[in-house]
Amino acid sequence: MDFWEYLDSRHQQLLTDAWQHASAVFQCMVLATVLGVLIGVVTYRSGWAGNLATTTTSTILTIPSLAMIGLLVPVVGLGVPPTVIALTLYGLLPIVRNSIVGLRGVDPTLVDAARGIGMSGPMRLVRVELPLAWPPILTGIRVSTQMLMGIAAIAAYASGPGLGNEIFRGLASLGSKNALNQVLAGTLGIIILALLFDAAYVLIGRLTIPRGIRV
Amino acid sequence: MSDTATQGASAERSASAERARSDGHGASIELENLTKRYPGSPQPAVDNVSMEIKAGETVIFVGPSGCGKSTTLKMINRLIEPSGGRIRIGGEDVTDIDPVKLRRKVGYAIQSAGLFPHMTVAQNIALVPKMIGWSKARIRARVEELLDLVGLDPGEFHGRYPRQLSGGQQQRVGVARALAADPPVLLMDEPFGAVDPITRDHLQDELIRLQHELHKTIVFVTHDFDEAIKLGDRIAVLRERSHIAQFDTPEAILTNPADDFVSGFVGAGAALKRLNLTRVRDVEITDYPTVTVDTPLQEIFLLLRSSGTNEILLLDRRRRPYKWLRRGDLMRARGSLARAGTLVHDTVTRDATLRDALEAVLTDNAGRVAVTGRRGEYTGVVDMETLMNSVHELLEADRLDAMEHQHELAEIRAAQTHAEQEGEGGGPKA
Numbered sequence: 001m002d003f004w005e006y007l008d009s010r011h012q013q014l015l016t017d018a019w020q021h022a023s024a025v026f027q028c029m030v031l032a033t034v035l036g037v038l039i040g041v042v043t044y045r046s047g048w049a050g051n052l053a054t055t056t057t058s059t060i061l062t063i064p065s066l067a068m069i070g071l072l073v074p075v076v077g078l079g080v081p082p083t084v085i086a087l088t089l090y091g092l093l094p095i096v097r098n099s100i101v102g103l104r105g106v107d108p109t110l111v112d113a114a115r116g117i118g119m120s121g122p123m124r125l126v127r128v129e130l131p132l133a134w135p136p137i138l139t140g141i142r143v144s145t146q147m148l149m150g151i152a153a154i155a156a157y158a159s160g161p162g163l164g165n166e167i168f169r170g171l172a173s174l175g176s177k178n179a180l181n182q183v184l185a186g187t188l189g190i191i192i193l194a195l196l197f198d199a200a201y202v203l204i205g206r207l208t209i210p211r212g213i214r215v
Numbered sequence: 216m217s218d219t220a221t222q223g224a225s226a227e228r229s230a231s232a233e234r235a236r237s238d239g240h241g242a243s244i245e246l247e248n249l250t251k252r253y254p255g256s257p258q259p260a261v262d263n264v265s266m267e268i269k270a271g272e273t274v275i276f277v278g279p280s281g282c283g284k285s286t287t288l289k290m291i292n293r294l295i296e297p298s299g300g301r302i303r304i305g306g307e308d309v310t311d312i313d314p315v316k317l318r319r320k321v322g323y324a325i326q327s328a329g330l331f332p333h334m335t336v337a338q339n340i341a342l343v344p345k346m347i348g349w350s351k352a353r354i355r356a357r358v359e360e361l362l363d364l365v366g367l368d369p370g371e372f373h374g375r376y377p378r379q380l381s382g383g384q385q386q387r388v389g390v391a392r393a394l395a396a397d398p399p400v401l402l403m404d405e406p407f408g409a410v411d412p413i414t415r416d417h418l419q420d421e422l423i424r425l426q427h428e429l430h431k432t433i434v435f436v437t438h439d440f441d442e443a444i445k446l447g448d449r450i451a452v453l454r455e456r457s458h459i460a461q462f463d464t465p466e467a468i469l470t471n472p473a474d475d476f477v478s479g480f481v482g483a484g485a486a487l488k489r490l491n492l493t494r495v496r497d498v499e500i501t502d503y504p505t506v507t508v509d510t511p512l513q514e515i516f517l518l519l520r521s522s523g524t525n526e527i528l529l530l531d532r533r534r535r536p537y538k539w540l541r542r543g544d545l546m547r548a549r550g551s552l553a554r555a556g557t558l559v560h561d562t563v564t565r566d567a568t569l570r571d572a573l574e575a576v577l578t579d580n581a582g583r584v585a586v587t588g589r590r591g592e593y594t595g596v597v598d599m600e601t602l603m604n605s606v607h608e609l610l611e612a613d614r615l616d617a618m619e620h621q622h623e624l625a626e627i628r629a630a631q632t633h634a635e636q637e638g639e640g641g642g643p644k645a
Contacts, residue, residue, distance in 0.1 A: 109325060109326070109327065109329050110329055110331060110332075112294065112325065112329065113323070113325055113329030113330075113331075114331075115294055115318070116292060116294055116318060116323035116325065116329075116402075117318060117319070117323055117342060117343050117392065117393070118315050118316070118317075118318035118319035118320075118343060118346060119315070119342075119346070120315045123346075127331075127342075128331055131333045132331075132332070132333060210333035210334070210376075211376060212332045212333045212334065212335070212376030212377060212378060213332050213333045213378075
C-alpha cells in the first residue's frame with residue numbers, strides 16, 4: 001500500500017487525530033498565554049523577579065519532554081492531564097520572556113506621559129504598556145506554538161491525544177508494511193498543522209497590532 | 216494705562232495676567248518649602264523651594280542640567296512625590312489628594328511630545344476627556360476644536376498615527392492633548408527641546424498666541440535662556456538643588472542679573488536680547504513730513520524748504536512708504552518725481568521688535584527706517600537717536616524694577632534662613 005492509499009483508507013482516523021492535536025495545542029497555548037503574560041506583568045517591574053521568572057521557565061524547557069511526561073504520569077495519571085500540564089509548562093518560556101522584554105522595552109517617556117496625564121496603574125498597563133508590548137508577546141506566542149506542535153506528539157506516550165499516536169504506532173511496529181506510512185502521516189500532519197497555525201498568527205497580528213506601530 | 220507706553224512689554228504682560236485672573240482661566244500655584252530627598256544621597260535634589268505663581272502667568276524654570284528644575288516641575292503634579300513642603304493649586308492644598316485625580320486637572324506636555332504611537336491623533340487627544348467621563352459627542356467636538364487651536368487641519372490629521380507626523384506636528388498634538396480637558400494649569404517639561412530651531416521658533420510663537428487666547432497658568436522648564444526670555448512673563452533662574460537665584464521678569468533679569476551665576480546664564484549680549492522684548496509700537500516714533508505721489512510738485516518744493524529736516528518721505532497712492540526725497544533730489548531729476556530720490560527698500564511694522572528695528576536702522580545708509588501699520592501704510596519713522604533714547608529709558612526702568620524685586624527676594628530668603636536656624640537651634644533642646 002503506498003502512502004496515498006494509506007491516507008485514503010485512514011483519513012477518518014487521521015483527521016480526528018489532527019483535530020485533537022490542534023485542539024490540545026490550541027487550548028494549552030491559551031492557558032500558557034494567559035499564565036505567561038500574567039507572570040510577565042507581575043514580574044517585569046522588578047529586576048530579580050523578572051530574572052527569576054525567565055530562569056525558572058527556561059529551566060523547565062531544558063527537561064526532556066519524554067522525561068517530563070513520564071514523571072507526570074505517576075502523579076496525575078494517563079491521558080489528558082499530563083499532556084496539558086507538560087504542554088502549558090513548555091509553552092511558558094517564550095511568552096514569559098517576551099512579555100517581560102516587551103513590557104520593559106516600552107519607552108519610559110511614554111509611561112511618564114501616561115502617568116502625567118492621569119492614568120492609573122492598571123489603566124496604564126491595559127491602554128499603553130500591553131498594546132505596545134503586544135508585538136513581541138505575539139512573537140513569543142508564535143514561537144511557543146511551533147514548539148508545542150512537536151512536543152504534543154510525545155504526549156501519545158502517556159496515551160494523550162493527537163497525531164503522536166500515529167507516529168508511536170508506526171515506531172512500535174517498525175518493519176510492518178504500514179509502519180513508514182504511519183510515521184510519515186503523523187509527521188507531515190504535524191508540519192501542516194504548524195504551518196496552518198503560523199498563517200493564523202500572521203492574520204491575528206494583522207488584526208490586533210495597531211496600525212501605528214505595525215512594521 | 217498712561218504708563219504702559221514707557222513700561223512697554225512688561226506692563227502689557229502683567230495686564231494680560233490681570234485679565235486672566237478676572238476670567239478665571241488659570242489657577243495660581245503656590246509652592247511652600249518644597250523639598251525632595253532621594254534615599255542614599257546626603258544632599259536633597261530640591262531644597263526648600265518656595266514660590267508663588269499667579270493665575271494666568273507663564274513662569275519659566277531655567278537652569279543648568281541637573282539643577283532640579285525638572286524635578287521641581289514634576290512635584291507640582293506629583294509625578295515625583297515631594298519629601299517635604301506643600302503645593303497649593305488655586306488655593307487648594309493638593310499635597311495629599313489622589314495624584315491620579317490631581318494629574319487629570321493639570322495639563323502635562325513633555326519633550327518629543329510623548330504621544331502614544333498605537334493611538335491615532337484623535338485618540339491621543341481624547342484620552343483625558345474620556346477618563347473624566349465626557350460624552351462621545353462632546354469629546355469629538357473638543358478634539359476638532361483643539362486640532363484647530365494648535366493649527367492642524369482636523370479633517371487631515373484626525374485619523375493619523377503619530378509616526379505619520381513631523382516632530383513639530385507631534386509637539387502640537389502633544390500640547391493639544393495636554394489642553395484636552397481644559398485644565399487651569401499646564402506643565403511643560405522642555406517641550407520644544409527635540410525639534411529643529413526653525414520649528415522650535417514656530418512652536419514658541421504658537422504657544423504665545425495660544426496663551427494669549429487661553430490665559431492658562433503655565434510652568435515651563437527649559438535650559439535655553441533665549442526661549443525663557445521669549446516665552447516667560449517671569450523667569451526663575453535656578454541653581455543647584457533648585458535654589459532660586461533670581462525670579463523676575465525677563466527685562467529685569469537681563470538688565471540687572473542678581474549675581475554672577477545669573478549673568479553667566481544670561482550670557483553675552485544681554486542688552487541686545489533685551490531689545491527682543493520691546494516692540495516698535497511701545498517706543499516713541501518720530502513723525503516725518505510726508506507727501507504722496509499725487510501732491511503737486513510746487514507743494515513738495517515748499518515743504519522741503521519749510522520743514523526742519525532736509526528729507527521728506529514720499530508715499531504711494533495707498534500711503535505706503537515709497538521714496539526718500541532729499542532737498543537736491545528733485546532739482547537733479549529735473550522735477551520728475553519718477554526719477555528723483557531713493558527707493559525705500561526696508562520698512563518695519565509696528566509689531567516688530569526693537570532688535571529688528573535696530574537691524575534695519577543699522578543697514579540703512581541714512582540711519583532711519585519707516586514704520587508701517589497693518590496694511591503697510593506709513594505710521595512714522597524711527598532713527599538711531601530715538602532708538603537709543605528709548606532703549607536707555609527702558610533699561611533704566613528695568614533696573615529699578617529688578618532692584619526692588621531683588622530686595623523682596625532677599626527679605627524672603629533672610630526670613631527663611633532665620634526660620635531654619637531657629638528650628639535647628641531649638642532641636643537639641645527639645
